[in-house]
Amino acid sequence: MTALPVHRAARRLRLRGVTEADLGALALLDRETFPEEPYPYFVLRQMYDVYPDHLLVLDDGAALKGYVLVGTAPDKSRSWILGLGITRDERGRGHGRRLMLEVLDLLRGIGVREVHLTVAPTNTAAILLYETLGFTAEQSVRKDYFGPGADRRLMRLRL
Template sequence: MTALPARRAARQLRLRSVTEADLDALALLDREAFPEEPYPYFVLRQMYDVYPDHLLVLDDGTALKGYVLVGTRPDKSRSWILGLGITRDERGRGYGRRLMEEVLGRLRGIGVREVLLTVAPSNAAAILLYETLGFTAEQTVRKDYFGPGADRLVMRLRL
């Protein structure tokens, strides 16, 4: 009888802006989400330095379970989703969608007109998520977008 409320409590994920104290946990989370191409720690650190308000995390009180990172042009004409990741054990529960909807709402609120992102052409789950959020993919995959062999699909949403 006591285990269930405890488990429920653990599921109460709070969506908040990242803090400097989160950076180690964020690097671990990013490595889990993108084992083959994680951001180097220094890049995450500098992203935090530049975009603290556009780096959102999902926190269950003991660990970070997801993050989304966005970069916005100074004239706010365009933003890029630079990272979206959910820990393996929490996928398929709507958290990726929740992070994306929150960030898109914030971008709309500050007047951003267009959001772009890149996704590996084989990443069916992410592509479906983005399509259901209204993103459309370019007709052709961009070859070697992130260097030799790293092809990407570019997707775009008009806000």
């Protein structure tokens, strides 16, 4: 009798708001997603304190698999996507789009009129995602935007 391969059942990813208890896992996720420039824990902590309703995560019941973090001006005239990350094992499955669509709906609902973001000019997958969501490049690549050698493409979406 031949043994059948064992497949781990795929866990359904639940989109939800972040909780204070998630901050350690969020820091690990951010470090995996952006190993060259992760947010320090204390920055994520402060962003949670300032923007708790604009920090969404994808949770499979055992671990966080993605997040989106948005900062919104006090007058709600504009927001910035400050982070969008998906674990390596979940990339290419539409989770980034799901997070972005959810947060853009949230921002529309509170009256935000413009959403801005920056993206590495070499991150073609992210640029394509943002373009399909309606973001346009504000200008050519900004050299040294985040410091020497850290060029970024600035993009904007009018809601």
